[in-house]
Amino acid sequence: MYDIIIIGGGVAGMQAAIAAKKLNLEPIILEKENKLGGKVAHKYSLFPTFSSAEQLIDRLEAQIIENKIDVRYHCEVVSIHKEELSVGYTLNVGDIKKVDNLQARSILITTGYExxxxxxxxxxxxxxxxxxxxxxxxxxxxxxxxxxxxxxxxxxxxxxxxxxxxxxxxxxxxxxxxxxxxxxxxxxxxxxxxxxxxxxxxxxxxxxxxxxxxxxxxxxxxxxxxxxxxxxxxxxxxxxxxxxxxxxxxxxxxxxxxxxxxxxxxxxxGMCGAVNNESIGESAGLELRENGLFKPVNAFDSTTKSTVNGIFYAGCAESPKNISESMNQASQAILNISTYLESK
Amino acid sequence: MVDFGFSSYKSRFIDLDKVDTKLPTELFKEDEILRACIGCGGCSGACTAAQFTNFNFRLLHTLIRRGEYKEAKQEAEKCMLCGKCYMTCPRGINTRKIIQGIKRIF
CATH class of the missing domain: 3.50.50.60 (FAD/NAD(P)-binding domain)
Incomplete structure (x- = not known):
């Protein structure tokens, strides 16, 4: 069984997976598109350095490959079962939709924004x-x-x-x-x-x-x-x-x-909640903000923690952020998840 | 009177220590969200009356809030109550209610 299911392979999800591996945890990324990088992959350049967005994604992807991190593409997560910590997703390949689910010891929501x-x-x-x-x-x-x-x-x-x-x-x-x-x-x-x-x-x-x-x-x-x-x-x-x-x-x-x-x-x-935030939130009993993003336990020392045991947040899924903030929060989330898993 | 070539002007200074906030507070009762105005000027940008007159809803209510409401009622008369400003306001301030309030209070 995987230690962490990471929902969304944007910069937060990628960074989280890399950080998890460094703590000897076994993560898997479920990505709805056919490539990693999320919204950043669609950008030309990044502020404030005007550096290439592609280069950043390439750097992260190289680490994903180097660390042999499992990534499943075309997987759109629609629900979370909070008792058994499993996610329900549809595998969308062409017109074919296959419903499946996957269980893990913890779940990290990095669904970004719409x-x-x-x-x-x-x-x-x-x-x-x-x-x-x-x-x-x-x-x-x-x-x-x-x-x-x-x-x-x-x-x-x-x-x-x-x-x-x-x-x-x-x-x-x-x-x-x-x-x-x-x-x-x-x-x-x-x-x-x-x-x-x-x-x-x-x-x-x-x-x-x-x-x-x-x-x-x-x-x-x-x-x-x-x-x-x-x-x-x-x-x-x-x-x-x-x-x-x-x-x-x-x-x-x-x-x-x-x-x-x-x-x-x-x-x-501006940024709005990802499309499936509502169905994910409802199925797992997670609290959403008015803007459709996930509301953590508190706004200071627990921004990565949800009110449900074993479910965590990082990146724009939690609140609007720039890239460095998203990636820092992803590392923080992995630290919190590691502590959570050790305490179990 | 001898013209010495200079005259004195009334101070343009707004002294917040002396501003009577009673009447502006009365105006807020029309729509409390007016307190949350961000001064974006969406209202005055959309204003039909502003094309022909110097009417400016944003400036008008801001002046009132700073105690400058001597000509407020007269200004409010320029509004045609078309409501375009209400539709564009990002804070959702009921601008027509405010205009009616200005006419009543000041």
Whole structure:
């Protein structure tokens, strides 16, 4: 029997598996996709260093292979049986769905997050108007090395909208997703680097540069790349006859309504709970936060512990985090799991 | 009167020690979430009246909260109560209720 089932092979899950092996514990990763890396694997570069996301995933994957860690792909976990500590999952290969379950001595939930579905903010017209993309879409475009409007032109003016799906009672997401601010700064900087002479605007409510090196990035975007930061939440977007996008907001620093027409708009989408969090939570009697992420025993010294014996959390499954925080919490979770297993 | 080429201005300073918070507190009763406004300007960005007048809901209620409510009622009259601001407010503040409250209280 495995010591730990790790649900989700993102950066938190991978780090947890590697840490577990170092403590001579036997982990298995259940990953729903056909590769490891989770959301980070879909990113082009990482803040605050602008280093390659792929390289990080490759480094972690090399350790997964080196440590002969078992990984099962295409496994979507839908439930947890808390008495026998087993997980119920569907093996999705093509159209074939096979239901199965797996038992272990402990379970670590590293299901990460689901990006906010920008279509819900109807006033932003995502997938209704042309040339409106999410921050995830932009990462994919950057990966391909092609930043083009729908008409196939290089955009000369781009506007970022912060807090899409975060800090918003209208759609029921009260929380701050934390990393969108710095993602906006990173992507704005990269667009300035990739597109010579690009005019880039960031419409923000508050700039929350919480991590080490983030504030420096913000200053550099202002100073060296002339990114224009405008303090105002965009009220609505509309399409012009030539497929550009018109934004309306208030420039709150001068108390005047402001409008601008740009070639492309990027919505900085926040973090929501992973799709199966609800069914997993319900089956195991785990408490979810209002934002769909898992609520730990307390917010200080037990962020990796759930209220159920033998079930632990790490990464964005517990609360919005950047990569280093997710990986640190994963190591912490393994330490807690090790203590738990020894006490049994 | 001899014009000496200079005049004196009323202090622009907001002295929070002297602000009467009774009336603003009265306004909060209309919708307590107003206290949680983050000043994002979504309301004033969406405002139909702001296109033609200098009406600004965010500024108006913020001034009131700082004790500057001499012209508040007159300002509130500019609002057409269309409710677009309510739809866009990330805190879900019932802006129309606040406008009606301003007209009643001040």
């Amino acid at each position: 990006p906010f579905d920008a279509r819900i903010k109807q006033e932003y017209g995502y997938q209704v108007y042309d040339n409106i993309y999410t921050s995830m879409d932009l990462e994919a475009m950057m990966k391909k090395g092609l930043i083009l409007t729908k008409e196939g032109n290089t955009p000369e003016s781009i506007a970022f909208i912060h807090c899409v799906g975060s800090r918003d009672s209208q759609i029921g997401n009260e929380h701050c997703s934390r990393v969108c601010c710095v993602t906006g700064v990173k992507q704005a900087t990269e667009l300035c680097q990739m597109i010579k002479g690009a005019r880039v605007y960031n419409f923000y409510m508050d700039m929350r540069m919480f991590g080490s090196g983030y504030e420096e990035m913000y200053k550099e975007a202002q100073q060296n790349y002339q990114v224009r930061f405008i303090r105002g939440r965009v009220s609505e977007l509309s399409q012009t006859i030539d497929h550009k996008v018109r934004l309306k907001a208030e420039d709150t620093l001068i108390s005047k309504p402001i409008a601008i027409t740009v070639d492309m708009v990027i919505l900085l989408v």
